[in-house]
Amino acid sequence: MTYTLVLLRHGESDWNAKNLFTGWVDVPLSDKGRAEAKHGGELIAEGGLLPDVVHTSLLRRAISTAAISLDTADRHWIPVRRSWRLNERHYGALQGKDKKATLAEFGEEQFMTWRRSFDVPPPAIEAGSEFSQDADPRYADLGDELPATECLKDVIARFVPYWEQAIVPDLKDGKTVLVAAHGNSLRALVKHLDGISDDDIVGLNIPTGQPLVYRLDEDLKPTVAGGEYLDPVAAKAAAEAVANQGR
Numbered sequence: 001m002t003y004t005l006v007l008l009r010h011g012e013s014d015w016n017a018k019n020l021f022t023g024w025v026d027v028p029l030s031d032k033g034r035a036e037a038k039h040g041g042e043l044i045a046e047g048g049l050l051p052d053v054v055h056t057s058l059l060r061r062a063i064s065t066a067a068i069s070l071d072t073a074d075r076h077w078i079p080v081r082r083s084w085r086l087n088e089r090h091y092g093a094l095q096g097k098d099k100k101a102t103l104a105e106f107g108e109e110q111f112m113t114w115r116r117s118f119d120v121p122p123p124a125i126e127a128g129s130e131f132s133q134d135a136d137p138r139y140a141d142l143g144d145e146l147p148a149t150e151c152l153k154d155v156i157a158r159f160v161p162y163w164e165q166a167i168v169p170d171l172k173d174g175k176t177v178l179v180a181a182h183g184n185s186l187r188a189l190v191k192h193l194d195g196i197s198d199d200d201i202v203g204l205n206i207p208t209g210q211p212l213v214y215r216l217d218e219d220l221k222p223t224v225a226g227g228e229y230l231d232p233v234a235a236k237a238a239a240e241a242v243a244n245q246g247r
């Protein structure tokens with residue numbers, strides 16, 4: 001008996017296309033991103049991986065990606081569960097900043113520490129500033145849990161409880177589960193599933209719009225380490241493009 005989990009990072013967003021740090025800023029998909037979401041749905045259908053339930057973040061790039069891919073796979077009608085715990089990593093004061101300009105201003109080491117270190121968050125965003133979420137009604141109930149910046153360690157701390165309390169029960173019910181989320185929230189989940197070390201997670205990048213399938217055993221351990229991309233060649237190229245952002 002194995003459980004089937006499909007992870008899908010949203011398609012390219014307008015801010016991915018412009019190379020801006022995005023985090024919790026709620027930007028839409030680009031035309032390319034909508035096409036990626038549709039293609040993701042085609043791959044899911046061709047792979048016979050029709051989801052029974054979908055979990056998304058509260059951000060429209062993940063919500064739209066789920067809707068487009070499921071519509072393409074004729075599964076637009078399945079139950080949807082949403083949580084802020086699946087949101088992208090909060091990028092703090094970097095939200096809205098150009099990645100290339102940030103690299104040029106602060107240098108490679110600081111840039112990569114902010115982007116990929118396990119436990120060093122970027123500087124906190126100022127409350128009330130243009131790209132802050134402190135007045136956003138969708139997070140009104142979070143109180144002190146509303147982040148002003150996050151590192152990957154923080155994302156794991158808020159994602160894993162949702163994994164255990166909301167996603168695992170669906171898997172144990174025998175459902176094929178689609179999680180439509182973000183580069184860093186999916187890195188957090190993959191680190192948890194595969195037991196990747198704090199050092200090794202630095203080198204892992206999740207491509208946009210590429211379905212990644214995990215078959216999990218009774219103990220929720222992956223039967224294939226790292227899962228399997230439905231289009232491994234395209235996924236590898238797209239992950240390299242993510243790694244090289246800002247260059």
Ligand SMILES: O=C(O)[C@H](O)COP(=O)(O)O
Nearest residue numbers: 020021022023088115183
């Ligand atoms: O929030 C963002 O800018 C991206 O979605 C993820 O960015 P990263 O690959 O630079 O962490």
